[in-house]
Amino acid sequence: MRDPSLRRSYTLFRAFLREQTEPEHCYRLLARDAADQVERYVPLTGAVVCDVGGGSGHFTEEFRRRGAHGYLFEPDTAELTARGPAPEGAVVADGYLLPLTDGAADVCFSSNVLEHVADPQTFLSELVRVTRPGGLIYLAFTNWLSPWGGHETAPWHYLGAERARTRYRRRTGRPAKHTLGENLFAVHIGRTLRQVRARDDVAVVTARSRYAPFLAEAIPRLPGVREIATWNLLLILRRLP
Numbered sequence: 001m002r003d004p005s006l007r008r009s010y011t012l013f014r015a016f017l018r019e020q021t022e023p024e025h026c027y028r029l030l031a032r033d034a035a036d037q038v039e040r041y042v043p044l045t046g047a048v049v050c051d052v053g054g055g056s057g058h059f060t061e062e063f064r065r066r067g068a069h070g071y072l073f074e075p076d077t078a079e080l081t082a083r084g085p086a087p088e089g090a091v092v093a094d095g096y097l098l099p100l101t102d103g104a105a106d107v108c109f110s111s112n113v114l115e116h117v118a119d120p121q122t123f124l125s126e127l128v129r130v131t132r133p134g135g136l137i138y139l140a141f142t143n144w145l146s147p148w149g150g151h152e153t154a155p156w157h158y159l160g161a162e163r164a165r166t167r168y169r170r171r172t173g174r175p176a177k178h179t180l181g182e183n184l185f186a187v188h189i190g191r192t193l194r195q196v197r198a199r200d201d202v203a204v205v206t207a208r209s210r211y212a213p214f215l216a217e218a219i220p221r222l223p224g225v226r227e228i229a230t231w232n233l234l235l236i237l238r239r240l241p
């Protein structure tokens with residue numbers, strides 16, 4: 001599906017709405033879409049692709065299906081085995097300290113992990129370290145002021161994280177999976193872009209709204225507006241020599 005396009009965004013959004021009841025359909029579609037985004041910049045056949053914080057491995061499976069050497073790194077064994085046995089070759093590892101030599105990956109891929117780490121800059125530095133010069137880093141995350149920033153408690157996080165959690169518990173009878181400051185962190189688009197652009201080891205290839213149907217590259221350029229309208233920022237970075 002063409003990116004950006006109304007059809008693509010609509011299809012992804014519909015799948016996302018059914019994420020709870022049809023997770024396989026949702027995550028396979030998302031994985032195909034992300035692999036398409038990567039393939040715009042680099043052929044996947046024969047490439048070494050490291051999926052960091054890859055959960056149960058939907059993205060790694062898609063990369064392998066396209067002929068890449070896909071490696072899955074995930075610190076949480078419950079996530080890793082959420083769909084059954086962990087994918088072959090999966091490694092239990094933290095993104096802060098990957099068991100890889102410098103420059104091992106042609107592509108370092110991280111989808112929706114940055115907002116779950118307390119120190120996003122250190123996390124990114126590790127992705128950069130393991131990517132070869134000229135290789136790509138795919139970094140997508142949901143920022144805090146996105147309508148989905150509060151994850152399962154959204155959009156009530158706009159009224160405060162604690163209030164949103166309390167409401168979630170009252171409505172569902174169970175605690176929310178995410179707690180701000182514990183396993184979810186307030187990442188902002190403007191600050192992240194400034195930090196990434198200040199680095200001398202990566203160049204920004206694209207900074208775009210991951211799912212927007214139009215103006216995907218324009219929205220993240222608008223201070224203020226971008227924090228709400230981007231939904232999920234996709235950064236594709238090239239590792240400099």
Ligand SMILES: C[S@@+](CC[C@H](N)C(=O)[O-])C[C@H]1O[C@@H](n2cnc3c(N)ncnc32)[C@H](O)[C@@H]1O
Pocket residue numbers: 052053054055056073074075076079093094095096110111112113116117
């Ligand atoms: C929302 S899930 C995203 C899973 C998958 N990448 C996706 O896009 O569907 C966040 C993942 O980040 C992982 N994670 C959290 N902290 C991490 C860390 N320090 N290093 C690597 N992964 C981490 C979690 O265990 C979880 O699997």
